[in-house]
Amino acid sequence: MATAVYALGIDSSTQSCSAIVLDLTNDRVVAEGSINFGQALPQYGAPQGFIPPSTRGRADNEIHSDPLMWLDALDMLMESLGQKCDLAKIKFISGAGQQHGSVYLNSSWFETVSNLSSKKKLSEQIRPCLSRKSSPIWMDTSTKLECEEIGAAIGSPEEVCKISGSAPTERFTGPQIRKFFKSSNKQYEETRRIHLVSSFIGSIIAGVDSPIDTGDGAGMNLMNIASLDWDESLINATAPNLLGKLPRICHGDYNITSSISNYFVAKYGFSNDCAVVIFTGDNPSSLVGMAANSPGAVVISLGTSDTFFAAMDDPCTDPNGSGHVFGNPVKITALDGNRTGSETSSKEPRNPKYMTLQCFLNGSLAREKVRNFFGMSWRDFSNALSNTEIGNNNNIMLPFFGNEISPKIIESNIEPEMNGDDDFKNWKRPSETARACVECQMMNMKCCVEWMQLKPAQVFLTGGASENDHIGQIVANVFQTRVSRLKCNYACSLGGALRAASYGKGSTYALQSLQHVFCRIDNNRDIMPSITGQENVYDKLLESYRATLLAFRERLDERKEMTGIHSGQHHISQHK
Numbered sequence: 001m002a003t004a005v006y007a008l009g010i011d012s013s014t015q016s017c018s019a020i021v022l023d024l025t026n027d028r029v030v031a032e033g034s035i036n037f038g039q040a041l042p043q044y045g046a047p048q049g050f051i052p053p054s055t056r057g058r059a060d061n062e063i064h065s066d067p068l069m070w071l072d073a074l075d076m077l078m079e080s081l082g083q084k085c086d087l088a089k090i091k092f093i094s095g096a097g098q099q100h101g102s103v104y105l106n107s108s109w110f111e112t113v114s115n116l117s118s119k120k121k122l123s124e125q126i127r128p129c130l131s132r133k134s135s136p137i138w139m140d141t142s143t144k145l146e147c148e149e150i151g152a153a154i155g156s157p158e159e160v161c162k163i164s165g166s167a168p169t170e171r172f173t174g175p176q177i178r179k180f181f182k183s184s185n186k187q188y189e190e191t192r193r194i195h196l197v198s199s200f201i202g203s204i205i206a207g208v209d210s211p212i213d214t215g216d217g218a219g220m221n222l223m224n225i226a227s228l229d230w231d232e233s234l235i236n237a238t239a240p241n242l243l244g245k246l247p248r249i250c251h252g253d254y255n256i257t258s259s260i261s262n263y264f265v266a267k268y269g270f271s272n273d274c275a276v277v278i279f280t281g282d283n284p285s286s287l288v289g290m291a292a293n294s295p296g297a298v299v300i301s302l303g304t305s306d307t308f309f310a311a312m313d314d315p316c317t318d319p320n321g322s323g324h325v326f327g328n329p330v331k332i333t334a335l336d337g338n339r340t341g342s343e344t345s346s347k348e349p350r351n352p353k354y355m356t357l358q359c360f361l362n363g364s365l366a367r368e369k370v371r372n373f374f375g376m377s378w379r380d381f382s383n384a385l386s387n388t389e390i391g392n393n394n395n396i397m398l399p400f401f402g403n404e405i406s407p408k409i410i411e412s413n414i415e416p417e418m419n420g421d422d423d424f425k426n427w428k429r430p431s432e433t434a435r436a437c438v439e440c441q442m443m444n445m446k447c448c449v450e451w452m453q454l455k456p457a458q459v460f461l462t463g464g465a466s467e468n469d470h471i472g473q474i475v476a477n478v479f480q481t482r483v484s485r486l487k488c489n490y491a492c493s494l495g496g497a498l499r500a501a502s503y504g505k506g507s508t509y510a511l512q513s514l515q516h517v518f519c520r521i522d523n524n525r526d527i528m529p530s531i532t533g534q535e536n537v538y539d540k541l542l543e544s545y546r547a548t549l550l551a552f553r554e555r556l557d558e559r560k561e562m563t564g565i566h567s568g569q570h571h572i573s574q575h576k
């Protein structure tokens, strides 16, 4: 019997590092694993995967993580996978990282990453290479001033959006780099390489300095969305001597190396002919893991952040400046022939270079806040959704427990705005509050993604909260579509394994065929809207939601006028 061939996909995300191992010979998942940073590595003081700003004297909107924590988790993950399957059978590896986060490395990085010793931990060896101890991540909204400066240098935020696919955006890597250059000039000078989380983890696995892919590279405000390469004007507007500190961008030739770093061979028993494929961002990877990389399918991912994304042929940008265009991390190879049957979401092989994405910071973070406030278990939260009325008797919540990305709200002391009956407004109605949170998250999403002009006939749901049928029902009702889920709910790591198997050196696997096998829709769990167009209470509620949001914005503006302080700048000048 032929030896089975395995592919490994890794997902280095905000709260955990997870993996999936596929047996490509026998069409099955052989192992899964996940290391939760907060639980497994309490010594990093990051219960939710990021350093609580108060513990390090940072402003509330400066959110960083320790990159060494990601490496310790990677070591632990490999150790645990080795107990579940034969790692020597893995012939292809790829993966993804939380988008926008950046790792700053000095000149010793290049030598160190190519010569990792299996006698020491990864974190121990990389520690001396860090020119910045912590990494700003996607939750950081502290660069309002730098965004304004980059916009002004290029001409306007709209111009930056035209070039890079996104207006200057606080969490994006370019504005974060600019802030680092301004506040820590010496360390910036010492920095020889700036990696994204994806290219950092990919480099470690490959044992070479990795390029950045266009899916994740587009999330930096530094890449030209038309040429899919670094944009000179954006680089110059961001920081001096930046180009030399950035890895190459790559689209198409996805192999980093045909032999994994010897560290993993010697320490965990990987085979040295295991190919490593360039890593991408978590959302682009999920696009592949949901088989949504061809236009037509829309994905909603309910995770730490909620995201709404879809493949797209030509880049069209968000006039409100909070949505994005990223690269689509696939290429259709000669192996992608005609495919029959249609259990996956994608149709004929197409090669769109782009995807569109809208990110909502107050995703599971907000759902958790409501749950914790009322001391509910997830079961209680779920019961609350089933025991309350569709439309929540007009009780509305703006589900923002702090800054938000979509719509952009960057102010201090933001709390959810409640609109409805008195008890509801005074937080005395647990069940209605749970429903208001989820219903209004979905209505907010519907409003924010209007610019994409998509009319999805079906929404694919993924992420932790997608398992909850009551949440799925709200999605179906608000968007008036069928909601489907895949049998395997690990879209991000699955996307990594699928890209690895399709693009790794020596691969004979076609992405479409693999998706046909591994991205099957769980038809038994499809959810149809339970209300129809005519009786749709959400049409009316959506109007109330928009009005509540408008009134809230006006009040924020009045507050600004009264204090005379532009709140974003206030944060920055306070902590300079």
Ligand code: XUL
Pocket: 014, 097, 098, 099, 100, 138, 171, 219, 281, 282, 283, 305, 306, 307, 357, 359
């Ligand atoms: C997308 C975004 C988040 C992160 C973390 O723009 O900021 O979804 O990728 O998941």
